[in-house]
Amino acid sequence: MSTVAPNDPAAARGISRRTQSDIYRAGISGARPAVPVDGRALDAAAQAALSAEAYAYIAGGAGAEATVAANRAEFDRWQVWPRPLRDVTVRDLSVDFLGRSRPTPLLLAPLGVMELAHPEGDLAVARAAASAGVPYTVSNQASFPLERIAQSAPGAPRLFQLYWSASDQLNASLLGRAEASGCEAIVVTLDTHLLGWRTRDLDLAYLPFTRGMGIAQYTSDPVFRDLVTQRTSASATDGSPVKVTPKTIAAGVSIARKGAPLTGSRSLRDNLRSPLPRAAVETFLDVFSTPSLTWDDLAKAREWTSLPIILKGIVHPDDAERAVDAGLDGVWISNHGGRQIDRSVPTLAVLPEISERVSGRVPVVFDSGVRSGADAAIALALGADVVAIGRPCAYGLGIAGEQGVREVIRNVLAELDITLGLAGLTSVAELDRDALRAV
Structure with missing residues (x-):
């Protein structure tokens, strides 16, 4: 199976051609992909593979799941506007992120409680991400300690997600461990200071944390x-x-x-x-949670770590600008995949305005609703510097373990590459509003 060499931008070029060639050549011998390529089929296969509790926890959203639906529906408001008759033989997916050149604009969002999907959980996800040179955001709610995850993929790019707890001593300890284990940045998640009203989990009376x-x-x-x-x-x-x-x-x-x-x-x-x-x-x-968390508290994180700090859960342009003014190092536009507030603003709807306010000053990370390479292309064109995927990787893990995550990452990158080429573009840097048409 094709992989992208870590930190080698050239290795990402032409990934769509290699991916399709690998799949079709293997098909001659009767082999099929380990996970469905189509996003809807991937979801259905995960539901069949996982327990009812595991699938509900991973797939579910808040309330009537209107935010989950809105995140997806917002992508339907945009169309890629192809420009043919351009030489797109060589395409480059590389981007700069956190001061380093990355082979692709993809990032793995933090995935909590991945033991629900597979016994190797975060270890398998970390290895899969490393094979593609894609940074993995290690969850505060991981099923394995930071140090063991780092050992599973030595030298691979990693970030650490912090849920700001009620104990400052614990927060400081976690950030110290993240820095010592080689993480490149801290991602402070802001939108889970109260647990969302997750109806699927409530109907099953199931919260994995209460099971240890x-x-x-x-x-x-x-x-x-x-x-x-x-x-x-x-x-x-x-x-x-x-x-x-x-x-x-x-x-x-x-x-x-x-x-x-x-x-x-x-x-x-x-x-x-x-x-x-x-x-x-x-x-x-x-x-676990700190309902009293305010902007003033964030200054403490600078005392606990020297790593760059990215704020995750930003959906208002004023908050994005305030984060930059406060000296934070990045803005992560996210509504937690629709898991926290029902009928929340969809992230893609606010991406252009937030990007216009802060782009060029700090990196803009985007998630919530991304299911494909074409989705990633739209988000990049609307102002994201990097795009994070979450649920699809969890689905791949539940269906086929590490191999399943590898294939999900491969498929997203391959479709992004081919979307770029068919749009008449040769690099991610060329993706902008002119590449899209509003419906």
Whole structure:
């Protein structure tokens, strides 16, 4: 299978031709792609492959999912306007991002609780992203610790997403670990200070964090472990052992396997018979979100890390401009894929105005609703510097593990490349409003 060599812009040229050639040549022997190429078929295959709870958590949105639909519908307002009879033999997908040349304008959005899709979760996603030279934004809600994810793809470009917790000491520790493990930037997610009203999850009464899933960054962190210890010490009364139930076992195994032991030399059996697994989940639920977070708090992040800081969850032009004025290093236009507020403004609708305000001063990252290379081309033409994809990679992971993620990335890049060429353009830098027609 074709891959893009990391940090080699030339390797991304002509990716569509190689991809189609590989698929059709393999088809002579009866081989088929590991995951569907069509986005709708990819979604359907993921639904068939995943448990009802896993698919609901990954695919679901807030409320009636009007924002999810609006994100997609906004792309229908734009058409690529082809200009033929131009030499497009050589095409270049490379862009500059965070001071470095990247082979493509693609970024993987943070994907939380990927153990729902595949046992290797973030490790498989990180390896797939590395094979394509695509930066991967490691989620604060990953199923494996930062350090282990870094080890799975040494030297690969990575960012770290921070959910600003109620503990400044924990925030500082997480950012220190991100910097030490080789992340290039911090992505502070702003729109999850309250958990969205996610109807699919509510109907199933299912939140993976309460099962000890998606909290490996926490259980592997020394500050968090101290918080858990303090909690158990404060709540200990008669010292009677905790009853070991199937749910306790599942939570304890998940914590021990994905994170780090909560109590040094304790055996897993000891941990299961202690209140620690339950306390870890309860501590996480206590510190996860910070409804009181304001602009003034963001200054603390500069004390915790020397890495560039990008704000994710910006959908208003005034907020984008304020972020630049405050000295932040990037703006990530996102409504969390429609998972937080129902009937929110679709991100593509505000991309042009935000880009006009801040483009050239800081990089503009875009996500929410991107399902294909043609979608990415439209977002780039409307002012995005890089485009992030999320759900399609999670679907690929659930269907075919690391290979599935590789193919999703390959397919998006191949379609972007061929869209560029058929539009009469030879580089991502040439994508602008003149390449589009409003419907």
